[in-house]
Amino acid sequence: MTTKYAKLVDTTRCNGCRACMVACKNWNDLPVDPEEFKGSYQSHDKCGANTWNMLTFTEHVAEGNRFEWLFRHTACFHCTDAACVKVCPADAMHFTEFGTVNTNYDKCIGCGYCVQNCPFGIVELETHTDENGTEYELAQKCVMCVDRLREGDQPACVEICHMDALIYGEKADMEALAEERLAEIKERFPNANIYNPVGVEGTQTFYLLAEPPSVYGLPENPRVPLSATVWKDYAQPLGKAMLGVTTMAVIGGYISNKLFNKDDHGADEGEESNE
Template sequence: MTTKYSKLVDVTRCDGCRACMVMCKNWNDLPVEPEEFKGSYQSHDKCGANTWNVLTFTEHETENGGFEWLFRHSACMHCTDAACVKVCPEDAMHYTEFGTVNTNYDKCVGCGYCVQNCPFGIVQLTTLVDEKGKEYEQAQKCTMCVDRLQEGMKPACVEVCHMDALVYGDKADMVALAEERLAKVKDRYPNANIYNPIGVDGTQTFYLLADKPSVYGLPENPKVPTSATVWKDYAQPLGKAMLGVTTMAVIGGFISNKLFNKQGEEGGNHDE
């Protein structure tokens, strides 16, 4: 049985320094992504193809009429039941030996189904240029620094966090640590909770939040879209059996587009 590892994000310890963002850019050699100044402390609206984690700043009014900043390290959640893995027609989105979700760039064809179905709105497409000057698209997101994990190192963002707000290790240990920390902050944050949504069978990046998820821009009960389950468990296997892999790639695109266009009617949530 594969041991699952997780990153615990304890927002009650975060001081908003953004070191995790800088370290992520440096380690993964991600290009600069300038954004227009919007009069906010937050540098980017959300994660993007070239910005794999974003520190969010939320102005929050306390119950006694006071004011405080709420910070959140936002990145790929690495769902245990990942919609992006279910809908990928090329098996480019896959689970790693660490229980995280990564992209095989050699297989990715830039179809965008992962973007459309991510319940957290994290996966994005980037435009690249091949050696012949032809443009193509690929799905991009946080990899949990799988290259570092394979060498026995921690993810870059965890390594640089000076507040111990980001912690990485065996998932069972991280859950126990989250529960221990939750008990300690309940007096200060009565609404504090552990965010490890069961609708996606838990996530490998999970949170200790000081307030309810929606306050931090997170969906209260994210789920794998019905269209993704239909595609992975029924349409794709049946089509491959009847038509062969090559023909299915064409027909499957048509089927999945029809399914995904109905996603909004099914209540899919694409907010972070």
Template sequence: MTEYVKYVDVTKCDGCRACMVACKNWNDLPAENTEFLGSVQSHKKVTADTWNVLQYIEHENGKGNLEYLFRHSSCFHCHDAACEKVCPEDAISHTKYGSVVIDHDKCIGCGYCVQNCPFEVISLKEYKDKNGSTYRKSQKCTLCTDRLDEGLQPACVTTCHTGTMEFGDKTAMINKAEQRVREIKSRFPNAQVYNPSGVGGTNTIYVLAEKPSVYGLPESPKVPTSAVAWKDYAQPIGKLMLGATTMAVVGAFVTNRLFNKAGKGETQDGGGSHE
């Protein structure tokens, strides 16, 4: 089965934000009232109603010159996805394309995926049912999986007029990224391919002009140890030994202990705020 990758070369981006508009239009996402950031950037980061954001970064390069760096920011679709591991309802899964998607019929809005995403690209959206009660669902970029099913490319890719983004076979896109880095090294000495191994690689890979931290990205993101312990060890053994009802009670206790950021004190390598 062919695995696909969205390739993003930030050195070609001119900051037009067409990708943001295309994403909003295709996914029927509403407009948002946002605070004034004092710059051309419209959002600090992605939200439940804005699944990709164009970042504008003022950066002083090695020669002491000020330059603007741009980055199309959206879900990375990690191969080893922390959000998928911590979901207690198995509402998050990989598709045959490599995209990570959320089944809203299964999502209970617990927020564990939001807390454990190393890139902070998942958000909770509030809804009201017919009785006026509030409930929540996780939201993020889907890599336009519905378009892929129809033989189309992601909306953001098709609207990009500078060739910043492409979409295709994973091996071919990684090779293209590595070749591009070799081409631009003389201009951008810190240029690199961002496809972090700590999350098993990603299905959105970047050619970055500078170190990841310059773009607000973790240098060495990884799946939290607690998530690995829960999904790969505690959950399967618990289900085998305790049965479904008891496991649900134990699971609620364990996940609240493991995945509550305020209590667990576990940090990502090179993590922190991404915006």
């Protein structure tokens, strides 16, 4: 049986220092991604092609009229049932031996279906220019520092966290730790909960939250669009068996465009996955 690994994000221990953001930038050699000041301590609206993790800052009035700063480290969730993997017509989005989701840049065609179908709005395209001056796009997101994992090291964000708000290890151990910490904080945070969405069969980055997911701007029940499940799990394998891989790849590109392009008729289904 393959060992599953995960990153536990304990929002009740985070102090908003942003060391995880700096460590991610340094290790992955990501460029500066400045944004205009919008009246908040929060530096970015969301993760982007050059900002693979960031902190959300939420001002919240809890029970008893108690003010709380709610900080949340956010990055790719690395879903067990990953929509980005299902809709990718080039098999560029794939699972690693650690259960994380990565992009094979040699295969990525920049179609953007992963961007449009991610239930958490994490993936983004970045524009590159080749030696001939031709522009092309590649999907970018957190890779859970898979290069570090293969060397036996922790993800950069986890290693730098001085509050033990980020912990990485075998998923069974992380789930047990989350339950232990949940019991410890229930008196202070009666609405505390573990966010490991069943709609995507759990995630390799999961959370201990002080308040309901919606307070942190998270979807309550994220899930993979039905069209993606039918296509990847049933229609595509059957088509390859009947028509051959090459023919099915051509047909697949056309069908993927119709099914997964939210700019076309697929928008309603995609929006539903964020509820």
